[in-house]
Amino acid sequence: MASFSTQKASTSLSFSSSSSMSRWKYEVFLSFYGEDTRKNFTDHLYATLIQKGIIVYRDDEKLEEGKPIASGLMKAIEESQYAIIILSKNFAFSKWCLNELVKILECMKEKGLKVRPIFYHVNPSDVGNQRESFEKAFLKHEEDGKVREEQIK
Numbered sequence: 001m002a003s004f005s006t007q008k009a010s011t012s013l014s015f016s017s018s019s020s021m022s023r024w025k026y027e028v029f030l031s032f033y034g035e036d037t038r039k040n041f042t043d044h045l046y047a048t049l050i051q052k053g054i055i056v057y058r059d060d061e062k063l064e065e066g067k068p069i070a071s072g073l074m075k076a077i078e079e080s081q082y083a084i085i086i087l088s089k090n091f092a093f094s095k096w097c098l099n100e101l102v103k104i105l106e107c108m109k110e111k112g113l114k115v116r117p118i119f120y121h122v123n124p125s126d127v128g129n130q131r132e133s134f135e136k137a138f139l140k141h142e143e144d145g146k147v148r149e150e151q152i153k
Contacts, residue, residue: 024079024080024081025055025057025076025079025080026055026056026076026079026080026081027054027055027056027080027082028049028054028055028057028080028081028082028084029056029057029076029077029080029082029083029084029104030042030046030056030057030058030083030084030086031083031084031085031086031097031100031101031104032085032086032088032091032097033088033090033091033093033094033097034059036086036088036120036121037086037088037120041086041118041120042058042086045084045086045118046058057076057079057080059073073100074103077100077104077107077113078103078107078111080107080113081113081114082113082114082115082116083104083108083113083114083115083116084115084116084118085101085104085116085117085118086118086120087117087118087122087127088120088121089121091122092134093136093140122134
């Protein structure tokens with residue numbers, strides 16, 4: 001079960017409308033692993049945020065795995081006021097998700113992007129301490145040599 005419900009998402013994020021929108025193209029950028037959450041939790045969260053009048057960026061499910069992340073996706077992160085990262089069981093297995101995460105963290109430090117994690121069917125301490133599926137994912141990336149050192153730490 002997610003430890004951050006859609007109801008909490010819509011009430012604990014405060015969005016100011018017109019003045020902040022001149023600076024931000026999107027109020028929220030959703031980062032998630034599609035196979036784990038697209039057709040369930042993420043779709044419901046997206047619909048709820050849209051229903052509340054919040055401008056949300058969600059990637060197109062037709063984006064192909066393994067292709068370099070489009071510059072448009074990175075630009076959308078830069079143009080967002082908030083990033084909601086839905087950390088699910090297989091999130092860390094995706095190089096795409098990890099690259100998004102690195103960009104989100106860069107924007108958090110450099111541009112003041114506000115970041116809110118949602119732990120979807122994962123224990124927050126397993127994410128932070130790289131245990132369970134997160135440990136397995138990072139070990140796999142290390143073995144494959146496909147993850148930059150900063151993404152592992």
